Amino acid sequence: MATSPSTLQTTLTRNWLRRGPLACALWPLSLLFRALGAVRRRLYLSGVFASSRLPVPVVVVGNIFIGGTGKTPLTIWLVQALQQAGFHPGVISRGHGGAAGAARAVTASSSPRDVGDEPLLIAQRTGAPVMVGRDRAAAGRALLAAQPLVDVIVTDDGLQHYALQRDVEIILFDGRGAGNGWLLPAGPLREPRSRRRDVTVINTPQMNERLSASVAAPVSAASSAGAPFQMTLAGEHAEQLIDRRRRRPLADLNQPGLRLAAAAGIGNPARFFGMLKTAGLSISELPLPDHHDFLDRPFAGLDADLILMTEKDAVKCAQIDELKDDPRLWVVPVTARINAALADLIVEKIRGCTTA
Secondary structure, eight states, X not given: OOOOHHHHHHHHHHHTTSOOHHHHHHHHXXXXXXXXXXXXXXXHHTTSSOOBOOSXXXXXXXXXXXXXXXXXXXXXXXXXXHHHTTOOEEEEEOOTTSOOOSOXXXXXXXXXXXXXXXXXXXXXHHOOOEEEOSSHHHHHHHHHHHOTTOOEEEEESOTTOTTBOOSEEEEEEEXXXXXXXXXXXXXXXXXXXXXXXXXXXXXXXXXXXXXXXXXXXXXXXXXXXXXXXXXXXXXXXXXXXXXXXXXXXXXXXXXXXXXXXXXXXXXXXXXXXXXXXXXXXXXXXXXXXXXXOOXXXXXXXXXXXXXXXXXXXXXHHTTOHXXXXXXXXXXXXXXXXXXXXXXXXXXXXXXXXXXX
16 A cells, blocks of 8 residues: 555654654665755855845744744744834745745735745734745845835745845744754754754743753854744634634633634644643644645534634635635634844844845
8 A cells, every 4th residue: 555645744754853763774865965955055155056135134034844843923923023123024935835936925815825825924914015936036126126115024934045145044943853863854854953043943832951952053053043042832812714803712712512623734733732732722633734725625524613723724714715604713823922032133133234
């Protein structure tokens, strides 16, 4: 019987957290992956491959751990922090899941099929101008041409997109740390843990010394990053998809006889389910692939009175006729909580950029 892609992914994910037999067997391939990545980066640094610099500071929010670590909530938090500091930030993204090739502007009413779910959510939550495109440098130039007041660009993901030069790099991990510490395919890392960065953030409700040490960049990495910042994601209420003005505190959903389900088409669904359980809710879990399009009607046979979902999933469901009027669907907005010192640090670095 053939192995399904989801089963293979689950097997790899489990083995990426330890150095077991499968990871060890794949380790020689990870050395090749590391060598190819190092050569590619040197070609950009030496100018063999073209790399563009934009006329405003560029801040990259990315990860080296494959899969979801919470980049979009961190990007939203950063954009809002920059707005509060008096900047006019814009956001660029590849637009994963969308059809964008050439640069395309994102509005609050854009279709996620055209621009991607995450850029649409960022535009809706922040009100900042957002541009998507496979070529992030071209997307940045298009954004600046369309929005001349933009004075700093935040790129959602794109840490390995060296065709665009950057001034500040933020690397985000979650509670899994660096996994087994090896690169693909023996481990979960796209680049070595020693990769330089300006800031390290860990998305976890439980910060400890061991986790912090597991993701820290060695001194030899020529990195200005200090101790990692902790990020937590908090959700306090649910909003009915059919009318987002109707809200209920999560605590009010903990009622006898009320059947609750939770769906999540994000990189790490367990994190969303865990947040709901921490709020005291008993839920049936429906994990879905990242960037799931919901066209397969996953809720049709679900026996639940209320179905809780992420905002990232809601931007797609709100544009599907069969789902947008389903009274069972409720959205749980989450907000990133981070020490304000991180915003001060980023602002300081931006103001010190020669491009500013």
